Amino acid sequence: MPASTLITVAPTGAETAKADMPQLPTTLPELVETALRCERAGAALIHVHIRDEQHRPSLDPTRLRDTVQALREATDxxxxxxxxxxxxxxxxxRLRVLDAGPDSCSLTCGTVNFGDEVFTNPYPFMSRLYVQAQEQQVVPEFELFDLGQVAALGRLIDQHGLPFGGRVHVDFVTGVPGGMPGTVPALVAGVSALPAEVTSWSATGIGRTHLPIAAAALAMGGHLRVGMEDNLMLARGRPVQHNDELVSRAAALAQTMQRPAMSSADARELLGIREV
Known part of the structure; x- marks a missing residue:
């Protein structure tokens, strides 16, 4: 059982419209303010989606570089x-995202139905992203939406060796309509199927599966991802007002389980992040 807990905050995502959730951080100043407050609350890693001036999802290279730089200057x-x-x-x-020089990147290990849409991740793309991350010294976090993607992760490792940094960290994203359900049995099955090379794992539950998955992950030795990308409600009838509410609750739960939130320095060691 790990002595402490990596808490990742995913503050924005690409699905929720700013008009529907004005408190969603979509501008760079809002994202930096969110990062600072979530760091104080116990987060050690921030999973970033960016938006354009109209608050629409964007992969603009300049915005990505500016975001990485601003977050590094303001936080650890x-x-x-x-x-x-x-x-x-x-x-x-999506491949060009790595040119912004992040510490880490997400790497989803397969195509999945995503509500009424399809999140496309064919194996050749996954393979290119894996190798590119090795070459650019970016540590991937392998996002797993179903059990088939656990097997695909094993295939990537067999084909290309260990990722940069020598560690293999995965995140189970549960509760997406079309992916694995946000239930304890589903999470247990996913963890049981992980390749031997995996050194750490985290989990998140979408929407109302948020808390059960967090509790199960902590009990099983996993780490946590929280944030408004995954969950917009703090409780029934109580929308999240700021991402630090979700981070604070996760940190309190981890403390109760005697696995307090880890520092960013410990997170870098856990994940094999290079010095910048």
């Missing part, structure tokens, strides 16, 4: 850029 958080973007982004644009 591990900066992880999403290579998923939105379900509409072309594969080539």
């Amino acid at each position: 958080l591990v900066v992880q850029l999403s290579t998923g973007g939105s379900v509409h982004d072309p594969l080539e644009a």
Whole structure:
């Protein structure tokens, strides 16, 4: 059982409209303010999606570089850029995300139905992203939406060796309509199927599966991802007003389980992040 807990905050995502959730951080100043407050609350890593001036999902290279730089200057958080973007982004644009020089990137291990859309991740794209991350010294976090993607992760490791940094960290994203359900049995099955090379794992539950998955992950030795990308309600009838509410609750739960939130320095060691 790990002595402490890596808490990742995913503050924005690509699905929720700013008009529907004005408190969603979509501008760079809002994102930096969110990062600072979430770091104080216990987060050690920030998983970043960016938006354009109209608050629409974007993979603009300049915005990505500016975001990485601003977050590094303001915080000690591990900066992880999403290579998923939105379900509409072309594969080539998603590959160029690494050019912004993040500490880490997401790497989803397969195509999955995503509500009424399809989140496309064909194996050749995954393979290119894996190798590119090795070459550019970016540590991938392998996002797993179903059990088939656990097997695909094993295939990537067998084909290309260990990722940069020598560690293999995965995140189970549960509760997406079309992916694995946000239930304890589903999470247990996923963890049981992980390749031997995996050194750490985290989990998140979408929407109302948020808390059960967090509790199960802590009990099983896993780490946590929270944030408004995954959950917009703090409780029934109580919308989240700021991402630090979700981070604070996760940190309190981890403390109760005698696995307090780890520092960013410990997160860098856990994940094999390079010095910048």
